[in-house]
Amino acid sequence: xxxxxxxxxxxxxxxxxxxxxxxxxxxxxxxxxxxxxxxxxxxxxxxxxxxxxxxxxxxxxxxxxxxxxxxxxxxxxxxxxxxxxxxxxxxxxxxxxxxxxxxxxxxxxxxxxxxxxxxxxxxxxxxxxxxxxxxxxxxxxxxxxxxxxxxxxxxxxxxxxxxxxxxxxxxxxxxxxxxxxxxxxxxxxxxxxxxxxxxxxxxxxxxxxxxxxxxxxxxxxxxxxxxxxxxxxxxxxxxxxxxxxxxxxxxxxxxxxxxxxxxxxxxxxxxxxxxxxxxxxxxxxxxxxxxxxxxxxxxxxxxxxxx
Amino acid sequence: xxxxxxxxxxxxxxxxxxxxxxxxxxxxxxxxxxxxxxxxxxxxxxxxxxxxxxxxxxxxxxxxxxxxxxxxxxxxxxxxxxxxxxxxxxxxxxxxxxxxxxxxxxxxxxxxxxxxxxxxxxxxxxxxxxxxxxxxxxxxxxxxxxxxxxxxxxxxxxxxxxxxxxxxxxxxxxxxxxxxxxxxxxxxxxxxxxxxxxxxxxxxxxxxxxxxxxxxxxxxxxxxxxxxxxxxxxxxxxxxxxxxxxxxxxxxxxxxxxxxxxxxxxxxxxxxxxxxxxxxxxxxxxxxxxxxxxxxxxxxxxxxxxx
Numbered sequence: 001x002x003x004x005x006x007x008x009x010x011x012x013x014x015x016x017x018x019x020x021x022x023x024x025x026x027x028x029x030x031x032x033x034x035x036x037x038x039x040x041x042x043x044x045x046x047x048x049x050x051x052x053x054x055x056x057x058x059x060x061x062x063x064x065x066x067x068x069x070x071x072x073x074x075x076x077x078x079x080x081x082x083x084x085x086x087x088x089x090x091x092x093x094x095x096x097x098x099x100x101x102x103x104x105x106x107x108x109x110x111x112x113x114x115x116x117x118x119x120x121x122x123x124x125x126x127x128x129x130x131x132x133x134x135x136x137x138x139x140x141x142x143x144x145x146x147x148x149x150x151x152x153x154x155x156x157x158x159x160x161x162x163x164x165x166x167x168x169x170x171x172x173x174x175x176x177x178x179x180x181x182x183x184x185x186x187x188x189x190x191x192x193x194x195x196x197x198x199x200x201x202x203x204x205x206x207x208x209x210x211x212x213x214x215x216x217x218x219x220x221x222x223x224x225x226x227x228x229x230x231x232x233x234x235x236x237x238x239x240x241x242x243x244x245x246x247x248x249x250x251x252x253x254x255x256x257x258x259x260x261x262x263x264x265x266x267x268x269x270x271x272x273x274x275x276x277x278x279x280x281x282x283x284x285x286x287x288x289x290x291x292x293x294x295x296x297x298x299x300x301x302x303x304x305x306x307x
Numbered sequence: 308x309x310x311x312x313x314x315x316x317x318x319x320x321x322x323x324x325x326x327x328x329x330x331x332x333x334x335x336x337x338x339x340x341x342x343x344x345x346x347x348x349x350x351x352x353x354x355x356x357x358x359x360x361x362x363x364x365x366x367x368x369x370x371x372x373x374x375x376x377x378x379x380x381x382x383x384x385x386x387x388x389x390x391x392x393x394x395x396x397x398x399x400x401x402x403x404x405x406x407x408x409x410x411x412x413x414x415x416x417x418x419x420x421x422x423x424x425x426x427x428x429x430x431x432x433x434x435x436x437x438x439x440x441x442x443x444x445x446x447x448x449x450x451x452x453x454x455x456x457x458x459x460x461x462x463x464x465x466x467x468x469x470x471x472x473x474x475x476x477x478x479x480x481x482x483x484x485x486x487x488x489x490x491x492x493x494x495x496x497x498x499x500x501x502x503x504x505x506x507x508x509x510x511x512x513x514x515x516x517x518x519x520x521x522x523x524x525x526x527x528x529x530x531x532x533x534x535x536x537x538x539x540x541x542x543x544x545x546x547x548x549x550x551x552x553x554x555x556x557x558x559x560x561x562x563x564x565x566x567x568x569x570x571x572x573x574x575x576x577x578x579x580x581x582x583x584x585x586x587x588x589x590x591x592x593x594x595x596x597x598x599x600x601x602x603x604x605x606x607x608x609x610x611x612x613x614x
Contacts, residue, residue: 098416099409104613105606106404111416127434299412306411 002067003035004090007058007081008117009074010039011202014046014182018143019072019117020058022136023093026121027070029130034070037061039081043200045146045186045218052178053138053171073117075101078204093120096294100206115160116147122163137170142182149218150179152258155292183255187219194228194235198250205298207305210268211244214293216251222261225252226284229263233283236265247271253291260287268305275300309374310342311397314365314388315424316381317346318509321353321489325450326379326424327365329443330400333428334377336437341377344368346388350507352453352493352525359485360445360478380424382408385511400427403601407513422467423454429470444477452486453493456525459565462602490562494526501535501542505557511550512605514612517575518551521600523558529568532559533591536570540590543572554578560598567594575612582607 006024008016017038024036038058042050050057063083070091077084077100091108092101095117112120118140125132132140144164148156151164168175189197202215215236219225225232232250240248247266254260262285264272269280276297278285290296313331315323324345331343345365349357357364370390377398384391384407398415399408402424419427425447432439439447451471455463458471475482496504509522522543526532532539539557547555554573561567569592571579576587583604585592597603 095413097410097412098405098414101409102406103404104609106402106420106601107418108420109405109416109418111414113413113415294413302411 003033004070005037005061005064005067006034006070006072007037007039007061007064008072009079009203011200012038012040012046013043013073013143013201014049014139014146014186015117015143016073017042017046017058018049018139019093019121021055022118022121022132022140022143023070023072023091025133025136026125026128026130030128035059043186044188045182046142048185049139049142049146049182052142052182053135055135055139072121075099075111076205077101078206093117093124095120097298112159114157115153115155116144116163118143118147118167119157119160119163122166123159132167132170134171137167138173141167141171141173141175141178145175145179145182146186149253149255149258149291150176150183152255153291153295154289155295183218184220187217187221187255189224194231195239198232198235198239203293204245205302207302208307210246210271210305212301212305213240213243213245213248214251214297215249216253216260216293218253218255220254220256222252222254226261229284232263233265236263240266249297251287251290251293251297258289258291260290261285262287262290271301271304275304310340311377312344312368312371312374313341313377313379314344314346314368314371315379316386316510318507319345319347319353320350320380320450320508321356321446321453321493322424322450323380324349324353324365325356325446326400326428328362329425329428329432329439329447329450330377330379330398332440332443333432333435333437337435342366350493351495352489353449355492356446356449356453356489359449359489360442362442362446379428382406382418383512384408385513400424400431402427404605419466421464422460422462423451423470425450425454425474426464426467426470429473430466439474439477441478444474445480448474448478448480448482448485449489452482452489456560456562456565456598457483457486457490459562460598460602461596462599490525491527494524494528494562496531501538502546505539505542505546510600511552512609514609515614517553517578517612519608519612520547520550520552520555521558521604522556523560523567523600525560525562527561527563529559529561533568536589536591539570540572543570547573556604558594558597558600558604565596565598567597568592569594569597578608578611582611 006020020036024034027034036058064081068088094111236248250263252261313327327343331341334341343365371388375395401418505522512519543555557570559568
């Protein structure tokens, strides 16, 4: 029998990778034969965290069969492994809406409206009386810092703060100091082409009749990115055409100010204006206080488009 | 603001009613403004349990809006309240497969592959440090006995046995003695018409292109029911035609022997033979050891039909 594969969503962020590592260790401690894998390479931010805590990047897989799988930090099939409909899903640990997900048989599913999957995992370790080793605590802490933008996101809950404090004590780091370094590590544009930069953290959603792509990048200097606006809009348009998206949004999130600039291509752009109460001019809008795709973009756009 | 409504599936069984009562008490203890309601009248078995523990049957609702809702013992929309797609689902506590369920925003979802929703709830009371009062313990115990056929179903897990022991101690009943009385209470045909009897515990499933209805009745005297086979087949055919089902299965489950007779109308009956490894003759087959719709019927039929 193949090992059970544990993985997060495509274009993995620190929670997708960290939760896979965290759940795999918990499952192994409870006697399952599991392997944490990933649906892509770590981001700059995730690579910084893995390196900081002496962890290797999980093996990248393209398909999962014939293994059984456990999903973390996602449930929608278009965000999962290519052959997700052919494999048995044993567990889902997630903090997103439920959509485009179904199983033939009962499973274990733990979804909570908290800021980070690793917050749920931290509770599960406690419930099962399993100790969290330092590297796992470190990557899980990194995931919480990343998903909540160091507790600044409206998705952040008291449960996230409590889990982070617990994990920081095990990891032996100062949350603010380490968090600042982690978030800054994720903002470097590097020398990747723009097409790769916008693809780093991208998710697709079916909203009524429309396929909507929402990408997010973080920055400490949004002017640096907005100076290259046309380059980004061109890359987004090319991506939209190639993949057949109707609408493509890019959130450029300032991790210090906790606001986002939005770039928008495709139709209906008016849905973005209506959903978010912003004005789109020349493919750009400003989202005051907008930092969360999951809480401040997806439900509002779904409400407008799902008619 | 309306109270949050907590309810189980249509054609409620003892778990649908018991889990709604159990979750509503837990939520109220934690400070939420909730009401346990139901999508139908209690069965004979459920009425016996409610009466035994001095509980009133929950109010029956047809629609839920404008209230927010918490679902127990189901997630598929065709098993839920008529306006389920118009309301916000805050929580789901369930032990079934996931299908035809989606939300616009993150929620709390706790699904475990155990025999009964009330087993999960028993853990949730412990995790939250809330005591279970005797009536709630009694109806939750009744749900576990009912769903696991007094621990004889293949869906029954150690977690169900442990929860039942804990609840029985609070409820102050002997599990075997009370369980036998409870299951027998549910087997009386009474003086209802056959069309009502087959509708008592019925669920619809989308399996590939087919709509499949699976009803279950329990008995301590299957001969009594099989003597009226033609009457049952006629009622099933009428129901199938009226509601547009492709295939209609009735499980007649002997709660003592832990086997089921199956009555089958509609097409493809060959799918039933293939899925269950039985032979259907004159609309009848015998399912040796078959007692669980969820574990021994639905996944197997889905596998055959979902092509």
